[in-house]
Amino acid sequence: MSEPLLRLSVQKTYKHYVGGAFPRSESGLVYEVTDRRTGDWLANAPRGTRKDARDAVAAARRAAPGWSGATAYNRGQVLYRAAEMLQGRRAQFAEEVAAAEGVGLKKAAALVDAAVDRWVWYAGWTDKVAQIAGSANPVAGPYFNLSTPEPTGVVAVLAPQSGTGHSLLGLVSVLAPVIATGNTAVVALSPGAPLPGLSLGEVLASCDLPGGVANLLAGRTEDIAPTLASHSDVNALDLTGANPDEGSGSARALEVLAADTLKRVRRPAPAPDGEDWTAAPGTDRLLAFLETKTVWHPMGI
């Protein structure tokens, strides 16, 4: 039996990751994603809409009680498994990152390694953050008084659109701290580099992360983000990847919308292009979407 000279590869249809499933955009629309190195066609990414954003928020809200109520140890185990799953697909992600950011394969592989390590770093934080962010308060009276951090709730995250390693390492750097602390997330992926993020959905679907804890949408920021910023069931907004222009997807416009429901807003860096996602993250993203609850109780017999 003779073998064919050339085997045509099977291409992947990239889809959103919402509520643990992989739906297409409700709009049925896609947009073309090209290789940053060559300009060649890579894939048709789903073009998310307001409705997609609302569906994702609903999924994130449904997942919130279970995930915020899970033990910190359990959340750590699940996030560590995300690192394991990502490690196993290192080669695939290196290809995607290289094409998404226009860097060499070796550099891209190093960025994937860094993304794996970042998952591991944040996985280890789940059961420690309350110990650095909480406090026992020595009030002047016979009371037990304890402050503990709790997740803010549903956090909308605009994944970085620029900076070294933004397409995967940057995405992990903004997503992992949000869910490590027990929040659920709706992420608007970088419109120019959505494929590593859409593939990350497959990693998250296979690491025991409950459906709806992380939801990933592709599309234009100005289509998706205003809905997230104004949605009453979104508690916080990370504007890291807001559009640099002054349009409806800009940090200013979105912060104005977020003010109506007094969302917690994390503003973008003064110069997002200059952000180096390989740099050590520190705890500020981990602590950004926490609420401090202080409980009093009298002491006596």
Place this chain on the structure above:
Amino acid sequence: MSPVPSAGTAGGKLFDYAPAPESRAAAGPIEPRYGHFVNGEAIEGTGRETLTTLDPSTGLPLAEFAQGTAKDVDRAVRAAREAFPGWAALPGAERAKYLFRIARIIQERGRELAVLESIDNGKPIRETRDVDLPLVAAHFFYYAGWADKLEYAGFGRGGVPRPLGVAAQVIPWNFPLLMLAWKIAPALATGNTVVLKPAETTPLTALRFADVCRQAGLPRGVVNIVTGDGRTGAALTAHPGVDKVAFTGSTEVGRAIARSLAGSRTRLSLELGGKAANIVYDDAPIDQAIEGIVDGIFFNQGQVCCAGSRLLVQESVQDEVMEALKRRMATLRVGDPLDKNTDVGAINSAAQLDRIRELADAGEAEGAQRWSPDCELPSAGYWFAPTVFTGVSASHRIAREEIFGPVLSVLTFRTPEEAVAKANNTPYGLSAGVWTEKGSRILWTAARLRAGVVWSNTFNKFDPTSPFGGYKESGYGREGGRHGLEAYLDV
């Protein structure tokens, strides 16, 4: 519900207390007219408009003060800006000693400030003397100690975290001097300079605080006080020269400030409204719970953002709780704020009294049952009798809107899950109360309440070491404790 006898028979005849008035003279001289306090000096406002602050217990004027203009605000912000580098560069230990001095001077002048506060605000002298002033001094004392220990607070990445710069601070009228302390003490400890605007119905203790700064020898421009109404506040919070805005007040104004700062690098912390649930389970120690319920809603005439204004009672103890609550309410003494026997003083202003009346009337119109003990209210000034509504449903305005007055709405529940669902059924999330003898039930409930402060088997307790602030639309950021430093540090 079982019929409740009227106050006279339920609680027995009240003892007649002889009046025990505090001396008005202890408040020290109140000037007929005040300007602003800028760069260490009392200055005239640049505008012609003046406002008048009244004694809410009589409705009579106390003093005139300047309606701050944009120009006044600008002058104050410039003074704070000029003072900032020097103040921030002072060794923390030196900044600390200024704050310790302020704390001590406040303790020394505690009686004067308490009486002045009661006169200007209408709150009982028992509260200003035993709650407000001790907490004010303690707050300065607590943050004084932080000034030279900031590198140990866990903010930033090693080294001494830096201050933000000039802080614009706008405070409400319900705890005038205490809110001033909550704003100024952490700001100064961390090396910021401030421009503070007190509320337009209670400017006197803030203006008297200027004299405390003088006695403490505080460098010029570190603390600046500009008086006026919301227009002055808007000019201050939108001033391009401020690096930080801290606001305590209504959710509506908080939203407007957040909107105005969108897209800027100005940092913002907000402490806004509330509609706290106070949950009483069937196994609660009823007598203690009654004290907590009363303290929760009638402390400071209910003009408290964290007031326990929604009482959630488990159905099986509703009758017992209501009977005991009404008996206790009948013993509350409403009247002269300067009488040491007074439990409930005057409502702060005519406008606030109108709002309370409007919402209470809406409660009746929507079908809830209204009850107040027999109590004689003074004929002059602004007064509202302690009031409780039963038969309240979640959709009633008195269950949803912040009344900011001595009005309690009572709802019932059957299961702990229902209690938590009802408690969280509000856009606010500032505080909550839980009453039960069962420890595991307290912890189960407290963990599920979406509120920044949970008082279990107690209510309305405050301490400088204890972080205070809200979830959801009650605002963001914390005041008090180690957490309270973050709002004033560049981290």
